[in-house]
Amino acid sequence: MFLAWKEMRRARVRFGLLIAAIALLVFLILFQQSLQNSLLRSFVGAIENQTAPVLVYSVDGQRVIQASVIPPDLEAGVTSLPSAGVVGRIGQGTFTAETTSGLFDVTILGYEDPAVGAPSDVVEGRLPQSSGEAIASDADASNGFAVGDVVTLRPSAREIEIVGLAADAQLNAGPTIFVTYDTYLDSVAAQNPDAGTPLPNVLGIAPADGVTAEQLVVDVNDISLDLDALTRSDAADATPGVSQVRSSFQVIFLLYALVVPCVTGLFFLIVTFQKANALTLLRAIGTPAGRLVASLLIQASIIMAAGFLLGLLLYLPTTLLELGGLTLQFETVAVGVWAVLLFALGVGSSLVAARRVLAIDPIAATTGAGVGR
Amino acid sequence: MKLGLLELRRRPGRFATATIILTLIAILLMFLGGLLDGLISSSTAAIKAQSGDVIVYSESSQASFLRSRVDGELRTAVEALPGVEVTGGIGLVQLGARVPGNGPRDLASVALFGYEIPPDGVPDVPADGLVWADDVLKSDGVEEGMELLLGPARSPVTVAGFVSDVSFNGQGSLWASPDTWREVLVANRPDAQLADEVFQALIVVGDGAPSALARSIDDATAGATESFTIPDAIDAIPGVEEQQSTFNQIIGVTVVIALVVIALFFALLTVERTGLYGVLKAIGARSSTIFVGLVAQAVVVTLIASAIACAVVLALDVVIPPGAIPLDITNSRIVTSVVLLLVAAVIGCAFSLRRVLRVDPASAIGGSA
Amino acid sequence: MTFDTTRDAHGGGVATAAPPALVMDGVRKVYTMGDGSEVVALADATLTIASDEMVALVGPSGSGKTTLCSIAGGILSPTSGTIVVGGEDITGFSPKQLTTFRQEKVGFVFQSVNLVPFLTARENLLVVDELGRRTGATARQRADTLLDELGLADRAKNLPGQLSGGQRQRVAIGRALMNDPALVLFDEPTSALDTQLGEQVMELIRSEMQSRRIAAIVVTHDERITHYCDRSVHIVDGHLTE
Numbered sequence: 008m009f010l011a012w013k014e015m016r017r018a019r020v021r022f023g024l025l026i027a028a029i030a031l032l033v034f035l036i037l038f039q040q041s042l043q044n045s046l047l048r049s050f051v052g053a054i055e056n057q058t059a060p061v062l063v064y065s066v067d068g069q070r071v072i073q074a075s076v077i078p079p080d081l082e083a084g085v086t087s088l089p090s091a092g093v094v095g096r097i098g099q100g101t102f103t104a105e106t107t108s109g110l111f112d113v114t115i116l117g118y119e120d121p122a123v124g125a126p127s128d129v130v131e132g133r134l135p136q137s138s139g140e141a142i143a144s145d146a147d148a149s150n151g152f153a154v155g156d157v158v159t160l161r162p163s164a165r166e167i168e169i170v171g172l173a174a175d176a177q178l179n180a181g182p183t184i185f186v187t188y189d190t191y192l193d194s195v196a197a198q199n200p201d202a203g204t205p206l207p208n209v210l211g212i213a214p215a216d217g218v219t220a221e222q223l224v225v226d227v228n229d230i231s232l233d234l235d236a237l238t239r240s241d242a243a244d245a246t247p248g249v250s251q252v253r254s255s256f257q258v259i260f261l262l263y264a265l266v267v268p269c270v271t272g273l274f275f276l277i278v279t280f281q282k283a284n285a286l287t288l289l290r291a292i293g294t295p296a297g298r299l300v301a302s303l304l305i306q307a308s309i310i311m312a313a314g315f316l317l318g319l320l321l322y323l324p325t326t327l328l329e330l331g332g333l334t335l336q337f338e339t340v341a342v343g344v345w346a347v348l349l350f351a352l353g354v355g356s357s358l359v360a361a362r363r364v365l366a367i368d369p370i371a372a373t374t375g376a377g378v379g380r
Numbered sequence: 381m382k383l384g385l386l387e388l389r390r391r392p393g394r395f396a397t398a399t400i401i402l403t404l405i406a407i408l409l410m411f412l413g414g415l416l417d418g419l420i421s422s423s424t425a426a427i428k429a430q431s432g433d434v435i436v437y438s439e440s441s442q443a444s445f446l447r448s449r450v451d452g453e454l455r456t457a458v459e460a461l462p463g464v465e466v467t468g469g470i471g472l473v474q475l476g477a478r479v480p481g482n483g484p485r486d487l488a489s490v491a492l493f494g495y496e497i498p499p500d501g502v503p504d505v506p507a508d509g510l511v512w513a514d515d516v517l518k519s520d521g522v523e524e525g526m527e528l529l530l531g532p533a534r535s536p537v538t539v540a541g542f543v544s545d546v547s548f549n550g551q552g553s554l555w556a557s558p559d560t561w562r563e564v565l566v567a568n569r570p571d572a573q574l575a576d577e578v579f580q581a582l583i584v585v586g587d588g589a590p591s592a593l594a595r596s597i598d599d600a601t602a603g604a605t606e607s608f609t610i611p612d613a614i615d616a617i618p619g620v621e622e623q624q625s626t627f628n629q630i631i632g633v634t635v636v637i638a639l640v641v642i643a644l645f646f647a648l649l650t651v652e653r654t655g656l657y658g659v660l661k662a663i664g665a666r667s668s669t670i671f672v673g674l675v676a677q678a679v680v681v682t683l684i685a686s687a688i689a690c691a692v693v694l695a696l697d698v699v700i701p702p703g704a705i706p707l708d709i710t711n712s713r714i715v716t717s718v719v720l721l722l723v724a725a726v727i728g729c730a731f732s733l734r735r736v737l738r739v740d741p742a743s744a745i746g747g748s749a
Numbered sequence: 750m751t752f753d754t755t756r757d758a759h760g761g762g763v764a765t766a767a768p769p770a771l772v773m774d775g776v777r778k779v780y781t782m783g784d785g786s787e788v789v790a791l792a793d794a795t796l797t798i799a800s801d802e803m804v805a806l807v808g809p810s811g812s813g814k815t816t817l818c819s820i821a822g823g824i825l826s827p828t829s830g831t832i833v834v835g836g837e838d839i840t841g842f843s844p845k846q847l848t849t850f851r852q853e854k855v856g857f858v859f860q861s862v863n864l865v866p867f868l869t870a871r872e873n874l875l876v877v878d879e880l881g882r883r884t885g886a887t888a889r890q891r892a893d894t895l896l897d898e899l900g901l902a903d904r905a906k907n908l909p910g911q912l913s914g915g916q917r918q919r920v921a922i923g924r925a926l927m928n929d930p931a932l933v934l935f936d937e938p939t940s941a942l943d944t945q946l947g948e949q950v951m952e953l954i955r956s957e958m959q960s961r962r963i964a965a966i967v968v969t970h971d972e973r974i975t976h977y978c979d980r981s982v983h984i985v986d987g988h989l990t991e
Binding site for chain 2 (some may be wrong): 020021024025027028031032034035037038065066067068069074076078079101102103108111112161162180181195198199201202203204205206232233235247248250251254255258259262263265266269270274276277278280289300322368
């Protein structure tokens with residue numbers, strides 16, 4: 008411990024540079040982890056955090072709510088299923104809304120029955136009960152979607168009052184509000200007078216007593232090849248773009264994570280070569296090899312810990328930021344997992360240098376051969 | 381400098397690990413850049429390809445096709461403006477397409493455009509019932525001459541040929557006559573149907589600066605329109621600016637990491653070399669000569685790493701199934717990545733400059749080994 | 750650049766009209782330590798070496814012989830006193846000027862780290878030219894000639910790691926001679942060699958220096974080899990004694 012620490016103090020620049028490199032890598036990894044989770048939440052949070060355990064799309068909708076349309080005959084088929092408990096219509100539209108903070112693209116989700124289709128995690132206020140009320144996602148509160156605010160749809164000039172906030176209830180990375188079905192129909196009609204009454208986009212279903220969500224999915228899909236039923240979490244995962252985001256980030260994480268042990272390993276290998284004479288001398292005067300290796304591992308541990316903490320410190324302020332509408336959160340689980348993984352990789356890579364240390368022959372002190380090339 | 385390059389040639393082993401790390405970082409830079417380009421391209425290529433000066437949407441539509449309606453009256457008003465030569469209507473509907481040979485739940489995601497003025501690379505408006513297809517749809521099994529059934533109404537269209545670089549919103553596009561588009565829209569999206577003569581947006585070709593033209597159109601219609609130059613329309617697409625700034629920040633930090641790695645590696649290298657530098661300085665080498673040698677090594681190592689990374693990324697592009705990851709590897713992106721790395725390499729070396737300067741030629745005498 | 754091959758009628762080395770290789774007059778080198786105290790490394794050194802003389806500089810470690818060598822070789826500047834090497838007064842030279850001076854006028858054979866490990870014998874000789882004047886073909890010719898004269902013609906393409914200790918020493922000597930110096934400094938040339946090899950190397954040094962009429966300072970603590978030199982100069986605690 009003594010040796011390890013003393014050496015680091017004497018060679019501040021190089022150990023400092025290494026810690027800086029590790030810190031930046033950790034920061035980038037954690038930041039992108041937050042980014043990924045936040046992106047996914049803002050894309051499909053509204054789907055994951057609503058009350059219907061099963062959602063039924065039309066196959067033509069390709070797992071996009073707005074593109075899906077359920078014709079009356081298929082709706083009747085679903086409603087009459089014995090394994091379906093509660094069935095409710097869900098409609099989605101995209102509108103331009105004016106708030107106290109300006110103009111926004113707003114997604115409006117209308118639900119018929121709050122038991123299947125309303126946001127599941129109300130954090131402030133209440134669900135809308137009458138026409139002209141809405142519950143917004145808490146991420147949008149500061150943009151004029153706070154409880155008590157009124158948003159005006161343009162160009163129809165329809166007004167909607169926010170009566171509650173729900174957690175993680177965004178769709179398509181933009182402001183999202185949930186309304187009762189009649190408010191939704193009203194908004195659509197005001198927007199496009201040429202259209203008639205729109206058909207529902209999606210049906211939300213809760214299974215009947217004793218039926219699992221998975222069984223319900225199978226039963227609904229058996230009704231018709233034009234229906235596409237999914238459990239809530241499958242619907243979120245299958246939304247176009249989600250798997251692309253996940254795959255892209257996976258490649259990114261893999262590459263960054265590989266850089267960490269390479270840099271640490273390289274560093275300790277070179278430093279061990281440079282200390283060859285000093286190490287040989289220590290062995291000659293009776294220092295056990297294990298002690299030298301322990302010293303090496305201690306240094307690696309200190310560096311990884313310091314680098315990780317520094318990276319964490321850099322990461323913390325970003326979790327308080329809003330990045331173009333995305334609120335990044337401190338991902339505790341991810342931080343824990345990466346801490347363990349990177350620590351293991353970093354310290355493990357120093358073992359390559361440890362091998363060299365163990366190969367030192369104390370007799371070399373008298374001949375000056377050192378660790379050799 | 382010759383000395384530095386000779387060392388690199390004779391002792392490649394000691395530079396190997398640093399080269400590997402730099403290769404990984406270079407791959408990261410090129411991959412991130414390609415990802416950004418791919419994301420943006422698949423979202424906005426159809427707009428970028430428009431061969432007009434200005435796109436006109438209706439007010440409060442926030443540059444979104446789906447929320448915009450431009451009727452005949454508004455169009456006439458725009459056409460009457462001096463400076464406006466030609467206008468073309470454009471409209472869009474997004475649906476699933478049934479492709480012969482694919483499973484019943486396996487639809488291709490398409491954006492059907494009805495157009496009047498052909499965008500770059502797209503031929504003139506085809507006959508009713510025919511479409512030009514985006515070549516990204518080939519990965520969904522679409523072939524020339526195929527009949528695709530669009531939407532729940534199974535509206536048939538036949539693929540007359542392929543076009544490139546016209547994706548929209550992450551979907552492959554189909555380009556049809558306005559009548560075909562309207563038919564499909566009415567049949568499949570009755571709630572979004574538009575009367576004859578009504579389009580979602582107008583492409584305007586005019587003279588003078590596009591930005592001035594856009595402003596004059598909005599002024600003339602007293603705010604009933606929102607007009608954008610093509611680049612502005614692209615930026616207005618939600619997500620584009622955020623994607624760019626986020627990715628660019630990540631790329632920036634990665635370049636800094638490359639800089640630190642090079643600084644670290646060369647700092648370690650020079651520590652080892654102080655004896656040799658002492659000798660060289662004693663026999664008359666200037667510090668600048670030694671330092672230039674270091675920079676030359678850093679540059680060569682970076683170039684080698686970049687070359688390997690380029691090969692790997694191009695291979696990745698081929699191997700990754702189309703659609704799995706939106707990757708668009710362009711030459712300019714590769715060149716930018718290499719340039720950034722080279723700059724990082726040179727600056728990283730600067731960390732070792734002080735140590736090189738400090739080496740005392742007198743240390744060579746009295747020879748501490 | 751040609752070297753002087755004129756000899757007198759007797760064929761032996763004679764003090765010619767060439768200026769002395771080294772004239773040190775009252776040279777002092779004082780170092781100020783971190784705590785403000787002063788250490789006198791070299792006190793009032795006065796020494797003249799003729800243009801073809803070989804002088805042994807003998808003294809224990811810490812005696813100041815390194816300092817004296819460094820000043821004589823134009824690596825260090827004196828605190829006071831004057832120093833003229835090969836007719837050139839380098840007393841007030843800036844570090845840049847000293848660097849150029851060393852390239853052109855001085856040769857060094859160091860004690861341990863001598864050769865660049867990744868350069869061949871021939872390339873090691875060409876390093877000086879590479880760093881300085883870049884005469885190209887002229888230098889290459891000279892290098893080949895020197896290697897030949899030193900008996901290393903067949904080793905020209907070997908790396909230092911492939912040469913014996915004695916061969917490495919000879920390559921170092923060759924490099925020291927490349928720029929036709931006024932003065933060559935040998936730092937403990939025999940310390941790593943056994944008696945027989947040491948004698949061989951000293952004979953080689955003597956014959957090379959004599960045949961080219963180049964002055965040399967041989968720094969050593971080994972009294973066995975001082976007889977190879979024309980005279981010995983002793984140094985103790987920074988003071989020169991004859």
